[in-house]
Amino acid sequence: MQYSELAGLYEKLEATSKRLEKTKILADFLKECSAKDVDKIILMVQGLVFPKFEENKIGIASKLVVKALNTATGISSPDIEKSWKKTGDLGLTAEELMKRKRQHTLFSESLSVDKVYKNIRKLAEIEGTGSTDVKMKTISELLTSAKPLETRYIVRLLLEDLRVGLGEGTLRDAIALAYFERKEKKDIDIQNAQGLFGKASELSEIRDKIQQAYDVTNDYAAVAGILMDKGIDYLKKLQLDVFKPVKVMLAQKVKDIDEGFEKVGKPAALEYKYDGFRMLIGKEKDKITIHTRRLENVTKQFPDVVSLIKENVKTESCIIDCEAVGFDAKTKKYVPFQNISQRIKRKYDIDKMSKELPVELNVFDIIYYEGKSMIDEKFENRRKILEKIIKQKELKIRLAEQLITDNKDKAQRFYEKSLNAGNEGIMLKTLNAPYKPGSRVGFMVKLKPVMETLDLVIVAAEWGEGKRAGWLTSFTVACYDEDTDEFLEIGKFGTGIKEKEEEGTSFEELTKLLKPFIISEKGREVIIKPKIVVEIKFEEIQKSPSYSSGYALRFPRLVRIREDRRPDESSALSQIQGMYKEQ
Ligand code: AMP
Secondary structure: HHHHHHHHHHHHHHHOOOHHHHHHHHHHHHOOOHHHHHHHHHHOOOOOOOOOOOOEEEOOHHHHHHHHHHHHHOOHHHHHHHHHHOOOOOOOOHHHHHOOOOOHHHOOOOOEHHHHHHHHHOOOOHHHOOOHHHHHHHHHHHHHHHHHHHHHHHHHHHOOOOOOOHHHHHHHHHHHHHEEEEEEEEOHHHOOOOOOOOOHHHHHHHHHHHHHHHHHHHHHHHHHHHHHHHHHHHHHHHHOOOOOOOOOOOOOOEEHHHHHHHHOOOOOOEEEOOEEEEEEEEEEEEEEEEOOOOOOOOOOOOOOHHHHHHHHHHOEEEEEEEEEEEEOOOOOEEEEHHHHHHHHHOOOOOHHHHHHOOOOEEEEEEEEOEEOOOOOOHHHHHHHHEEEEEEEOOOOOEOEEEEEEOOOHHHHHHHHHHHOOOOEEEEEOOOOOOOOOOOOOOEEEEOOHHHHOOEEEEEEEOOOOHOOOEEEEEEEEEEEEOOOOOEEEEEEEOOOOOHHHOOOHHHHHHHHHHHHHHHHHHHHOOEEHHHHHHEEEEEEEOOOOOOOEEEEEEEOEEEEEEOOOOOHHHOHHHHHHHHHOOO
16 A cells, blocks of 8 residues: 555544544545555554554654754754744654655655555664664655655654544544445445444444454454454454453542442442552463553563562463552561652663562452453452462562452441551452453442542643753643543643652652653743653642633642553543533
8 A cells, every 4th residue: 555545544534623524534444445454554543553562662752853854855954943843743844844845756656554664663673883873864765755745644653643633432433434334335424423333233333342352452453454354253363362461440439438339339349459550460381471551561670570470379371460569678668659660660770679679469350360361250250260379478469458348337447447558548349340451431449538639641841940940840731532632731730849859759850751752842831742641639620711621720739750651541531521510
């Protein structure tokens, strides 16, 4: 397939913000794709060339793209940067520059999707001395053979910032619609398609099967590839893979025990809610892999956990879901989440680190056991398996403290006991519910005493002045719109941050973390790629025309950095709308 066709698709998707229209545009495109192209296309419409769970990352800085553009067009880097400041989007800038240089591309061969895909993937493998130069040349070559519109999207693919506004739900629906229309040889008129995915329609059944297959594979490319090539019955063949991460089941929030029971039913399993780092651990014989809830592979960073699992989990194969809580090796006291999160990023001195900041695993679920998926098994049975296979040891590995009850007083006492033991709160879980990867279906809920907080992603900031010069100080945060895959601004915070590192999250730490993601600067203001998620406390949610979400937070302040959250896991716009109504 020609890359110009894909660029045309990107352009159409970008041009509308209506979810149904996007669904139809993508479905029409997929319908015509040959089976061998489908998986590549699905990755690339998500702005990816590697599935999210793969460790390979493109890792190209915008500065390098500027240099490549300079080589490809002969326009000086400062001029490119000037234009980039104006558009705020290096992709658009690249397109404009290429238009100016049109004569260069007139006679070049047309680019194939395959070539763009392979070349961008190749960038991740270039290493060692002189690698920056080789990468720059690879990029400028690609840009030289592209037409202006194509360069817009090549640059955005390189910077992992596609901006066509395609949420996962829309992608799923488009795959379903493409399959349905092709099979039925129908062309659905989207203008009159209200209730297209309504309950109990054939289309909604297809969509649900796609979702199920996605839940266990995390890979729409694989799902769509099999579906379009072989048909819906083959989706069943997609099963959990011990070494691939699964999206973990998420919890809804409740305000008290009563609401908790209401949501999960009675009797329920109550568990301590540990304040640590969620880990999904796969084991097959002696091979162990550890993934975070962001699907990152952190096996190398936790050799101590690998040994723990080998010694204390008695089964050939399993995937367990647990919370790793850090404690101080000397005092044996649990340490705040922030300390343990240092271990995630660590590339050196790993053994030393694992001795100084060991972790205790609190295991609360199992989703794969002895070669079989357990996600449709009842929770109470899954817990029984855990009881059978885990050899518990204090400060090493334990089952989550649990109480099964239908009694409110007992539940209240359990909650208080958990808080007194230094935990965040409790979880309440439905005894006979399956495991639902990636969703907040309400089979487990959390109860915490703190006032409301939101997880928001930082999208802009301001350089400080005077004694804070050199630090980013005021931070604009955004929530996530699941429908459009956009981040919508909801407020600015500058409090809750410390001057000195010892006191908590400092300006310096935030600045260091955010600096690599700066997209553009104008005076003191900087635009930042949505990468870093923070937990924000506030007094109230208000309606506000000043922010793109339509809401603003009163008195927002930083609680902590949420290293364990992906940007698209930040609080959803729909959740904020719900909270606003409730107040
Ligand atoms: P939150 O991060 O506030 O959405 O709360 C849910 C998180 O609590 C999960 O993602 C786990 O990381 C953590 N957690 C701690 N203890 C448990 C438990 N017993 N069961 C489930 N999740 C737990």
